[in-house]
Amino acid sequence: MKVVTVVGARPQFIKAAAVSRELRKRHHEILVHTGQHYDYEMSGIFFDGLELPAPDINLEVGSGSHGSQTGAILHKIEEVLASERPDYLLIYGDTNSTLAGALAASKLSIPVVHIEAGLRSFNRGMPEEVNRVVADHLSNLLLCPSQTAVDNLATEGILHNVHQVGDVMLDVLNWARQRTTGNRSEILERLGLTPQSYVLLTMHRAENTDDSARLTAILSAVNSLAEPVVFPIHPRTRKIISGVNATLGSHVHLIDPIGYVDMVAVSAGARLILTDSGGLQKEAYWLGVPCVTLRDETEWVETVDAGWNVLVGAHRSRILEAALSFVPAVAQKSLYGDGCAAARCVELLQ
Ligand code: UD1
Numbered sequence: 001m002k003v004v005t006v007v008g009a010r011p012q013f014i015k016a017a018a019v020s021r022e023l024r025k026r027h028h029e030i031l032v033h034t035g036q037h038y039d040y041e042m043s044g045i046f047f048d049g050l051e052l053p054a055p056d057i058n059l060e061v062g063s064g065s066h067g068s069q070t071g072a073i074l075h076k077i078e079e080v081l082a083s084e085r086p087d088y089l090l091i092y093g094d095t096n097s098t099l100a101g102a103l104a105a106s107k108l109s110i111p112v113v114h115i116e117a118g119l120r121s122f123n124r125g126m127p128e129e130v131n132r133v134v135a136d137h138l139s140n141l142l143l144c145p146s147q148t149a150v151d152n153l154a155t156e157g158i159l160h161n162v163h164q165v166g167d168v169m170l171d172v173l174n175w176a177r178q179r180t181t182g183n184r185s186e187i188l189e190r191l192g193l194t195p196q197s198y199v200l201l202t203m204h205r206a207e208n209t210d211d212s213a214r215l216t217a218i219l220s221a222v223n224s225l226a227e228p229v230v231f232p233i234h235p236r237t238r239k240i241i242s243g244v245n246a247t248l249g250s251h252v253h254l255i256d257p258i259g260y261v262d263m264v265a266v267s268a269g270a271r272l273i274l275t276d277s278g279g280l281q282k283e284a285y286w287l288g289v290p291c292v293t294l295r296d297e298t299e300w301v302e303t304v305d306a307g308w309n310v311l312v313g314a315h316r317s318r319i320l321e322a323a324l325s326f327v328p329a330v331a332q333k334s335l336y337g338d339g340c341a342a343a344r345c346v347e348l349l350q
Contacts, residue, residue: 001026001027001028001087001088001349001350002027002028002030002084002085002086002087002088003023003027003028003029003030003086003087003088003089003090003113003349004029004030004032004080004081004084004086004088004089004090004105004110005019005020005023005029005030005031005032005089005090005091006032006034006077006089006090006091006092006097006098006100006101007031007032007033007034007055007092007097008033008034008035008036008037008061008073008095008096008097009036009037009042009093009095009097010037010042010043010046010257011092011093011095011169011278011279012092012093012095012097012098013043013046013047013050013052014046014050014169014172014260014279015092015093015115015116015168015169015172016031016052016092017046017050017051017052017172017175018168018169018171018172018175018341018342019090019115019168019342019345019346020052020053021051021342022342022343022345022346023090023346023349024053025346026346026350027346027349030056030057030080030084030086031052031053031054031055031056031057032055032056032057032058032059032077032080033055033057033058033059034059034061034073034076034077034097034100035058035059035060035061035062036061036062036063036069036073036095036096036097038060038062038063039235039257041256041257041258041259042234042235042257045257045258045259045260046259046260048259049259049260049261050172050175050176050260057080059072059073059076059077059080061073061076066096066127069096070096070099070100071100073096073097073100073101074100074103074104077100077101077104077105078104078107078108081104081105081108081110082108085110086110087110087111088110088111088112088113088141088349089101089102089104089105089110089111089112089113090113090115090349091112091113091114091115091135091139092114092115092116093115093116093128093132094116094119094128094129094131094132094135095128095131096127096131098114098131098132098135099130099131099134099135101135102114102134102135102138102139103134103138105138106138111140111141112135112138112139112140112141113139113140113141113143113345113349114135114136114139114141114142114143115143115165115168115345116143116144116145116149116167116168117132117135117136117139117142117143117144117149117153117162118136118142118144118145118146118148118149118150118151118152118153118158118162119132119145119149119152119278119299119300120132120133120149120152120299121295121297121298121299122297123296123297125207126205126206126207127206133156136153136156136158137156137158140161141161141163141348141349142158142161142162142163143163143165143341143344143345143348144162144163144164144165145164145165145166145167145168145336145337145341146164146167146302146335146336147164148301148302149164150162150164163344163348165337165341165344165345165348166336166337166338166339166340166341166344167282167336167337167341168341168342168345169279169282169283169336170282170286170336170337170338170339170341171339171340171341171342172260173264173283173286173287173339174339176260176261176264177264179261185261185262185264185265187258187262187265187266188265188266188269191230191253191255193228193230193253193269194269195268195269196269196270196271197227197228197271198227198228198229198230198269198270198271199225199227199228199229199230199270199271199272199273199274199323200229200230200231200266200267200270200272200273200274200275201222201229201230201231201252201273201274201275202231202232202234202273202274202275202276202277202280203218203231203234203237203274203275203276203294204234204236204237204276204277205276205277205294205295206236207276207295208276208294208295208314209236209237209240210240211314212244213314214313214314215240215241215244215246215314216246217314217315217316217319218294218314218316218319219241219246219248220316221316221319221320221323222248222249222252222274222319223247223248223249223252224316224320225251225320225323226251227251227271228251228252228253229251229252229253229274230253230255230266230270231248231252231253231254231255232255232256232257232258232263232266233254233255233256233257234257235257264283264287267280267283267284267287267289268287268289270289271289271290272289272290272291272292272323272326273289273290273291273292274291274292274294274319274323275291275292275293275294276293276294276295278298278299278300281293281298281300281303281309282300282303282335282336284303284308284309285303285306285308285309285332285335286335288332290308290309290326290327290328291303291308291309291310292309292310292312292319292322292323292326293309293310293311293312294312294313294314294319295311295313296311296313297311298311302335302336303335306329306332306333306335307328307329308328308329308332310322310326
């Protein structure tokens with residue numbers, strides 16, 4: 001079986017680490033990096049740290065408006081698919097790279113396999129929501145992390161070739177934990193922090209970074225926290241924050257984006273995670289860290305229902321109240337599968 005896999009943004013490198021390892025045991029994979037993320041801290045660091053094979057092809061599209069970025073990827077992927085003629089195109093998640101891959105393959109009648117299918121925020125203002133809805137409707141095999149995702153697809157009339165496989169990010173988290181046992185990350189020492197004594201913050205969603213009222217409210221809440229805050233900053237957010245000359249308190253450790261193993265260490269040691277990331281909401285749950293989500297809705301509703309995640313939007317008072325007083329549920333149940341999702345994805349592909 002010959003599979004072309006398309007990745008382009010940070011969370012896709014993480015997901016591909018689990019699936020590529022499994023796929024390459026028996027099949028031929030051509031890994032295409034679109035170049036949507038290109039800084040070493042956003043891209044290369046994940047290939048090195050997760051032992052992901054180097055991309056076979058890099059389309060080097062770089063940054064741009066949504067239309068021009070998606071269009072550039074579409075144009076270049078079509079050429080790759082037309083010459084490689086794979087049995088399947090494999091895409092992940094909800095980025096512009098996902099959308100472009102789905103469009104290019106379906107127009108060449110190459111079956112599309114979507115990992116992390118069926119997620120919905122029901123907010124069409126998010127570019128990711130548009131990308132995932134279109135990608136799902138163009139996919140021939142839809143691999144879902146949860147029953148909610150399967151149900152979302154059914155509501156939209158997608159009933160065939162839909163499978164609940166669990167979340168491949170749990171496979172990667174387990175892999176990283178095994179690899180780092182006894183060989184711990186030194187990032188907390190470098191930051192001069194001890195476990196349970198700080199908050200971890202990440203923020204990069206356009207709805208927060210590109211809306212000055214929301215951005216100001218979030219930064220104001222963060223500045224009012226009394227404990228250290230570790231903030232590995234996405235380049236999008238860094239540019240916007242420096243553009244508006246926003247100042248952050250001296251308790252905020254503003255650092256460059258970090259690799260996966262360091263991120264797991266910083267997440268696991270945090271007293272609380274404040275984030276607008278999708279992946280981090282689940283990692284917080286799996287690591288047993290309470291999560292306060294800087295969004296008005298989430299695709300990962302199970303983490304909220306389980307009592308470990310609370311949605312506070314971008315309201316200063318709600319962020320502060322949750323950061324200071326949110327107490328998670330006493331017990332946890334297992335969410336998003338058993339950590340063997342990648343093997344299941346490959347079996348279904350076969
Ligand atoms: C993208 C995905 C989002 C995912 C996120 C993970 C879309 C629509 N969004 O958002 O779903 O959660 O990646 O990080 O595809 N930039 C750099 N260096 C880089 C990459 C980006 O400086 O290596 C800057 C560029 O100025 C770019 C901006 O960040 O314009 C945004 O990058 P882009 O890839 O468009 O979207 P993300 O915000 O990263």
